[in-house]
Amino acid sequence: MATSFSFDVVSEFEYQEMVNAIDQSKREIISRYDLKNTGTEINLEPDSITIKTDSEFTLTSVHDVLQSKAIKRNLSLKIFDYGKIESASGDRIVQVIKLRKGIEQDLAKKISKLIRDNFPKVQAAIQGDSLRVTSKSKDELQAVMQLLKAQDFPTALQFNNYR
Template sequence: MPSFDIVSELDKHELTNAIDQANKEVTTRYDFKGTDSSYELKDTTVTLKTQTEFQLNQMYDILVEKANRRGIDIKCMEVKDPELQLKTAKQVIEMKEGLDAPIAKKIVKAIKDSKLKVQAAIQGDSVRITGKKRDDLQDVMQLLRGMEDLELPLQFNNFRD
């Protein structure tokens, strides 16, 4: 029986490249001269450091631009509130990865409500879809691409015929 997995993955190598490009742009831009502005990446946490909140907003825009060019969907960014002090401003951005239980349940419920002849099973941080026909699986993919209320980017992989 044909099957595929629904996952939400983050390409960490591309994220590292996007951070490096953003750091390079910030160090060369005239409006950031002498501000010690930088991006730091630890696992899936990006920290923006600079002097003012206005510069934080500019740094966020630069990061979004570089991430989009690298194929990283900005839906996976969870932006925390900025920490503003006298001469420093800091903001943390968490990069979300994997399907947590509420989102996986929402996906399974949407598939069951659509009355397609497929089975959906939650397996850890992915959802496995199996069906008798390849067309039914492709209909599920179209259904999920059309869902606007999902706050994570989805990928479909491990397609077996």
């Protein structure tokens, strides 16, 4: 049995699901009584979301709406990296929320070390913004997955290319 099995640890989200969550959030903001006449705008760019509104109170409500819609669409809240709140013209505020995608090098090294410490026969190789985990045993790979799921990392982790 010379074959080896592998899977990739990645941090991604489904962009179309994010588009749908933003659209649903916009519809709810238009129809909600407390947010109806606030002039709130939500704009989705490929790697960020920009929220423009009239006060921090309404911004908090918009965050709640956006988070609830993201959860319903199976998007992790760990992909949102909230920027600082800035003043805009006309007593309005703006906040940019960066969308996290990919595993940073520091976190990839931590995950790799965690795997090496707990499973000496399993190899973990950093490949750009993902991590390839290989082993001769499928059972060990599944144990690695369970170990990583039990940890609380600052980014959302998914497992794909399980072969």
